[in-house]
Amino acid sequence: MSSLSTSNSAAPSAAMDAPPPYELHSSGSVLASSAAIQADGSIKIGFSSPDPKAVTQLLPALPLSQPVPQTVSHETCPALNIVIHVVGSRGDVQPFIAYGVALQRQGHRVRIATHNVFERFVRDSGLEFYPIGGDPLDLMAYMVKNPGLIPSLESLRGGDVGRKRAMIKEMLHGFWLSCIDADLVSGAPFVADAIVANPPSFAHVHCAQALGIPVHIMFTMPWTATRAFPHPLANMRQNDLEPAAANWLSYGVVGLMTWQGLGDVINTWRKHELSLEEIPASMGPSLVEYLQVPHTYCWSPALVAKPADWGPEIDVCGFFMRDEPQYTAPADLDTFLASGPPPLYVGFGSIVLDDPERLTNVILEATRKCGVRVIISRGWSKLGGGSPNSNTTFYLDDCPHEWLFKRVSAVVHHGGAGTTACGLVNARPTIIVPFFGDQPFWADVVANAGAGPRPIPQKELTVERLVEAIEFATSTAAKNAAETLAFRMRQEKGVDTAVSSFHRGLPMTGMRCEILPDQVARWIRDTRGKRTRMSDAAVAVLIAQKKIKIDELKPLRSKEYDTDVRRWDPLSGGAASTLGTITDFTKALGGVFVDPFTSYKRVKGEGNGASAGGAALKEVGVGFGSMAGALTKGTLVNTPLALAEGLRNVPRLYGEEVQDNGKVKDWQSGGKVAAKNFGSGFYNGITGFVTQPYKGAKEEGTLGFLKGAGKGTIGLITKPGAAMFGLMAYPAQGIYKSIKAGKGSEHSILKSKCAMVDKLVSHSAEHMRVDEVLKVFGSV
Template sequence: MVKPYSTTAHGPQHHDVLDPPPPPYELHSSGAVLATSIVVNVNGTLNIDFSSKSPGELRELLPPFPPASTEPTPRSDALPPSLNIVIQVVGSRGDVQPFVALGDALRGYGHRVRLATHNVFEDFVRTAGLEFYPIGGDPEDLMAYMVKNPGLIPSLESLRSGDVSRKRKMVAEMVRGCWQSCIAPDPVSRQPFVANAIIANPPSFAHVHCAEALRVPVHMMFTMPWSATRSYPHPLANIQCDNVEPTIANYLSYGAVDIMAWQGLGDVINGWRTKDLGLSPVPASLGPELISHLAVPYTYCWSPALVPKPADWGQNIDICGFFMRAEPTYTPPADLAYFINSGSRPIYVGFGSIVLDDPASITHHIIAACKMAGVRVIISRGWSQLGGDSPNTNDVFYLGDCPHEWLFKQVSAVVHHGGAGTTACGLYNAKPTVIVPFFGDQPFWGSVIAARGAGPSPIPHQSLNAQNLAEAILFCLSDSAKASARDIAEKMHREDGVTAAVQSFHRHLGVSDLTCDLLPRQPAAWLYSKGQVRIKMSNAAVKVLISQGQMEISDVKLFHSKEYHLEQVRWDPLTAGASSTLGTIADFTVALGGTFIDPYEKYKLARSERGTGAGRAATTAAGNGVVNMAGTMVKGTLVDFPTALADGLRSVPRLYSGKVQQREKVTDWKSGGTAAAKSLGTGFYKGVAGLVTKPYEGAKADGAKGFLKGIGTGSVELVTKPGSAMFDLVAYPAQGIYKSIKSKGKQSIEHQIEEARRELLAWGGQDLPHAERDEVVRKFFERKRGH
């Protein structure tokens, strides 16, 4: 049961046109195998209760551990061609800075790198020598929201205050900016750009959706665990268990957090997918687990010396080490140098980009704690301007911007919010650390540091006072904390996180799929296809062949290096049909709500902006709502339901570890009809033939026992395979017709991409040497002849 938020005494129930009713903030489900209760706390973390009456059955439902291997993750010696890479990052400067280091390293391999993030970081990124693309969004507002809502899950207070409205609008703005960062020219030089690959952190939200539209690889990188594991719970989850093993609860906590996050933003993402990208909406049952469902590669940017890779993470997940940038050249101002050298070594206190509600109170606690501990302190003012206009004293120095790489060498211990970059810098310089976490990965890093003995238990910012901070500082000055910090630093100095991350990115790319067949150091952008001949071509190769009169631009089409399939996994016809029906009901409910809410919102917007035409706008919105309701029911009845039943019957062998026949790919009404005919023939043939082949194969493998098992399997498939084929007669053509109707939006996106690639093709650049041009022509003729 989901309890949606509704306002009564706390405010009106009407919402802005971009702000439909807030998402649910509680989720309850019951069942013998697993019952779950999820409640969002005031601070935005989740209280999750798991209970089970069948813990053994629950254990069997978890995926198996990947095969054990003592060998390191294999490294590919084949380097990819020089790619156009866009790195999409949402967050504070501390989130952006590690990716600046990554981008610089990628440029060293010949890649063209564009960092797409908030507008305020343009100078920071461009000064580092990287291209920049603004995606919008206000990081200061984002940080203020995150303080109240760790993990982007709205607390009750934020639902009431309107923070969710601003956040949802900001996400809508940022995902549109992320898409433009994939295909728009450089805002300054106007040099065309089309991404060949995407790197992103999860809060950028657009990542896999942009990759699906472009059909290019995407690689996730993050500083906190976001992939399900039995080793530890999701950092945002507070778990209570009843008859559920702790390791299983750890694993399930990741899905619970994903579900709540998708509840809050799924409609925003799907609205953008369908309207701007021409993609089908992500089904509600697939949205929370989309990244894991597609097995998108992940690289976690922390030291394996601190947190080793869990045994249940597969080959698509790497841990590479922190992204440490080279220490910048820095000369301290005279007053800072004088303060450092005029007494005992100070400690550092700073909260960077965190936006505090009451910075004066926090400053008071810091100064009082330092007096109690008998230490001098450097206080970084940060975005909250700690200290206000207070002057420096003999024991307190208020600091503006200063590189941590230099500063942390000058202090005896550090106190900060626990951002991954600041944490890494402190430990790299062997500084005992006090973490005062606010949101996200910060509590996680506080717990890790405490477990390693390099600092005390983290102090949540709501609990910070002079007494507990003074005790934490004294712990950091102890010999044991200093020794632990030195031990961690020694291990970190043997790591190179940025280089390891580049290797991880390259390893998961699929080099052969990206490479031009005629110029191996260049990425394929176009496909020449004539009969059986398929040649992947770069822009440079196409220019050579056109200039030599060997082909026309009309002879090639867009090349796609990666395809994404969002089909849901069905286990049997009963659950498949039920889930399809529930999905249709959910979509119809949303459309029904829009029929009543949207006319009012359009009316209100038209009145506020133009003052006229409000009635016409409301009538149009009501008509669109009715059309959406009808379309939802037609699609659910004629497309989704028969497709789900066909998939459910086709997936029955999965229940006894049999081989499941893959669904035919349908792109339009023609391929739908062809797939239906093929499925009908093979379904009836394999169903009947299985009565003979299955017992024979079973007897050959396991004697009489296998023979009897084969009879049972063959009998089941005599029903399921022809049954699936019969439903496919409806499902495949219906899918094809639906995709043909919906292809208009997709064609629009394809046109955008093609135009961007043609601009890139026409852009100047250095011509190839004569010998290389001749080689392109020679290889082209060889490929055409089939050599």
Template sequence: MAAKSSEQAQSSASSILKEVDFAWDEPPPYELHSSGTILASSSALKVDGTLDIDFASSAPEELDKSLPSYPTATAEPAPVPLRPCPLLNIVIQVVGSRGDVQPFIALGTALHRYGHRVRLATHDVFADFVRRAGLGFYPIGGDPEELMSYMVRNPGLLPSLDSLRGGDIPRKRHMIHEMLQGCWDACISPDPVSQGPFIANAIIANPPSFAHVHCGQALGIPVHMMFTMPWTATRAFPHPLANVKAQSVSKSTANYLSYGIVDLMTWQGLGDVINGWRVKDLKLDPVPASMGPDIVSTLEIPYTYCWSPTLVAKPQDWGSNIDVCGFFMREEPVYTPPEDLASFLRAGQVPVYVGFGSIVLEDARKMTEVIMQACKSAQVRVIISRGWSKLGGNDANTNDIFYLGDCPHEWLFRQVSAVVHHGGAGTTACGLYNARPTVIVPFFGDNGAGPMPIPHKNLNSQNLASAIEFCLTPQAQQAARAIADQMHREHGVDTAVQSFHRHLGIPEIACDVLPQYAADWVCRSKRSKGLIKLSHAALKVLVAEKELKISDVTPYRPKEYYTDVKRWDPLTASASSTLGIMTDFTSALGGTLIDPYKEYKKVRTNGNDGGSASLAAAGAVGKGFASMGTGLTRGTLVDMPLALTEGLRNAPKVYGDDVKDHGKVTDWKSGGTVAVKNFGTGFYEAITDIVTKPYAGAKEEGTLGFVKGIGKGSMNMVMKPGSAMFGLLAYPAQGIYESMKDHKKKPVRYKVEAGKLASFERYSLSRPDMSTSQIVATFESI
């Protein structure tokens, strides 16, 4: 089924290219049911918006074995000193509240201190917050207040019934599309204030930004994910947004599977928006349906989680591309409290703090009354942060209650005895770092340390008072101090910078002539005919010395991400290709019948006359027929032969044989090269395998191995020549198709090249680390 979905999604490119006009108002299904002996599952939304997932299995042992194995335990090698990372243009893409943005300001500050140029791309309302920290800012749109309000009403990030009736779906999908485009613009657009050119060399992102991998694929640059909550499948705990139930399925297996279900249902709601944006704005093919939900893990994008390993250790089944580094603590800002706050703190016992930050509550007055009654019952004074919900309204301060506006938590939490909040990572970290016991009132999946969390829907004055009283006990204070002592030994931000550098692949991103600079250009070596990576600094000298002209270089792409469909055997490959062609043709045929009416109605709605509407309808008919022809032509000349070729080529993997990689087909030249290599290798190995396979099998397993070898050799005599023959048509056709696609990408490449040229022209090498003669000599020696 995965292969069919993949082909169906990929072959629908022409449909999406034809009409990128999303069904904004149509709610996605947001439910999933599957049945089978090994695994049966169902997931659906409850009325309150939470996601319930049920798993059942008649063969739980087989199900356990089907999960990826734990990483092999090996002795830790001696640490190898990293080469210094070249200085980069880094975009940090963050979607969320102020609490989501603040940890990345701490990270951005550390990266800037290292020497990188850092641009934080997030919502417009955080512009001053980011710029005050000395970082570059780029607005991506989206309303974080509306986003937080949506998430409170829909704790699983998926829409409740009330949200469906209230029109949240089209607003959310429009907002996501706006933010996707904003994240892309942040990678390639000049600074909004100085108009200085900027082209990203690397991307750091949190998962809800959604644009990360796609921007990285369009630019050919490394991507690194960072987040405050677990978003990578693990057996250790379930997805933070899922309520999991399991019958005859181990808890660890159910935990692991919950991540895939949440990813899949999220993709149900946003996949068409993301793919439409990829096609229209990035000029990339749609992501296949089998890859879309889990694209970050499939492409093995490195992850750094910014929570304290003291609180939650790295799970055993997370690989070496995943790090847990500690909370991102920013340096305490200089702050002088206003006199009314200072007077309140001096006037009595140490207060507790209650605040829900960027959360938008449905009934702020009721929440205020609950807080006031709880604090009265617990006999404590309280500082209430008004936040986005304006807790307290216009109420005045009293001797026991102080309503607070904006105030840095780093200073404030040292003035209170305990903190009550929504469980945001930054607030949790700051409270625990300052040894303050914490009461968590989670709103949509945040988790923290302290007494048992109280979901906001269950919060009342009694249970809140009990939680506050517990926080003031000596054992709670002592436990908080122990955690704080451990956290003070961690350096989360610095560890995260090291993690980012370690996963970059420094040799791939560094200039070959001046390795302390990032490579932005590539040219062909006159001496070795290989490729030479060049920075702006090196190119500036080489152009001045007439060693190179600007026309000799092209923008460098240090990291490629491939989202091609994987075909494992000829039967399923051919079937999925056929299904894809039929789906593409049917979609185009449906468009030919329906789109003319939609175009006619749209034009008439805009106030135009019937003649203009008829012309628009006729144009839609022409597009429909063109789309049918394109789909059939590509399907018969490219998809079908390629699916059969790749299926036959990869078939030996099914019985444990290695398959040679002949390289990627990127244009018509490489298509011909791969076809020749596949033809020669296929026939040669088909002839020799009938002898070498039985011999190798006999040496390894005796008579049984000899018999197995005969079977493998016999199968290869069919599979490999078949792939060789079909490949003579398939790979050149694929190469021509890739060249045509490459032509469509030119608008994106022109933007990138223009940005790099503008950066090059403004670049000033005032104090080169090498003399001009050394730079030239190094270049000529490569």
């Protein structure tokens, strides 16, 4: 587990150990759905509809075309500080090491933030490492018991949920520090310019929002809704519903259940450590899709082509294959390989098994019946225990798959994306015994390609089924299918394509320094309305030459993420605002009763009984303050804003464009947005009453005149109404955001960015382009 202190992380939650309900039911005139965990932890999802065609029509339209991405040369992208967030096993980390090395070759500074146990693995690859805590051994044991990520009944009873939620809390804290902390070995200051992450790291978009930097999601399993196939974690049934529609809907259900289990942990962390507003429940499950965060899926298009309903912000690039590491086999392994025909490989890597002895016996008996030699990788479950090697069986502790898979006949494993890719690219027929996550997905993909038999779920693995699978894998048909796939996969350059995909997704125009264009900007200087983006090096030179002072600058925010709730109309907007205020007030009211007792018990348990009463009283004060804050914010900010935005957006309901008056960021922009909204609201409302009927009549005659008259009449009420409510709503929202700004995360970001400049200032005359900086600065 991590040795990091969590003193700055989110405040303790009394409900940390309480399991969420993990069950959903909804009904409607068009679609009814249900989702519940099963005894084995899979998610059973049910859909039914009396009008399946209506459901299909409600799905997003297919993109009109799929533009061919233009490769971006790395010369056009300045060197960035990139942090890669990864949660999972060694198999999850390894592809990102290959990717990180490729980014490093392009000139970027790359840090991988993952579990402490992988530090040596990462550093030996020449990349920076940051520990985020979390125990992957415990995580893998949890996943074996809960294949669908959602906890089984056994886990709920055994306290696994509380431990997993506490682990997530620890990792969220570690991921944030990985974005702004100096290197723990060299001490070199670091602030991330961009984040790359796999979805289960959960912190990605929230850290990016706090820093104002781009984030890019990369994963080895589908995490974006598509009609092509269901979510890999879903076990679906549908009644009278088209499979394509059910596939697409399954992603929303899985996302909703995941947020149901972790949303409160994430929101508490956002509020206390990042100083960000909580994400509403209506947005949380689909936040990444709502923000249109770029995705790159790291699998071979030869195996799974990009679905037609994924947009241009989503790429399928090919597997991340690292360079074959230098490896010298021990003498006993060399002798075994040379003493007979190529053996079968069996290994389950980081999987933690409940009964490794049973599985070992099944493997030994099946290979004996098939008359094949076998290499068994002991893995984290120590398959084979302390059994000795023999003429037909070799127990392996550790060996690079890239080296070993060239020397075996076929492979048997759990179906992790990396192991699957390594087997197939080496043309090895593959038997997959899936446990959880994306493993069943890859098992089906391999079987459908003919390169392996149908998958055997680990709880159903028997000698008879394994014998049948081995016979298929050693057949000519399986070998030919594997060879065909290998040929196609070797033409792909997954890592290089993913680097181009990452560069393509960057908002490069807003990230480039305007004084030294080949460098990334990290600062903004705003003088007399002139905004200039500057790199650390440019700032260091100008400070050393006494041309500027550091307090004239602000950290650059190259990418903003709007997580404000969209109010589509005044009724739904007002109702959502009222419900949100009631929820916040109720939560604060509950804290008045729960938190004092929790604090009293905690302080007393630490042996400080005299201070326990004071700690409890302090929590009472905090609780009453939260209640007052919830009511004040709801009355002065949320409700007027809901009405203003709801009325402003009414024209969208009948297809009319709504004028963009800007984004409220602080009290100044709040006043500007209110003024623009007021002027345009009254003007468009009054003039539209006349111009809308005229426009409609010109386009559609009498019918168009009537439509225009209706639109004009509605606009005459809603647009001035939005203008009036906006006079109070937008300035109040701006004042609230200004009060929230400057706390917590912003101070930490500024401190870390200043440290990077300080390191350069003393070297500016010797190493920087002083003359060039001064010349360009004089012209701007």
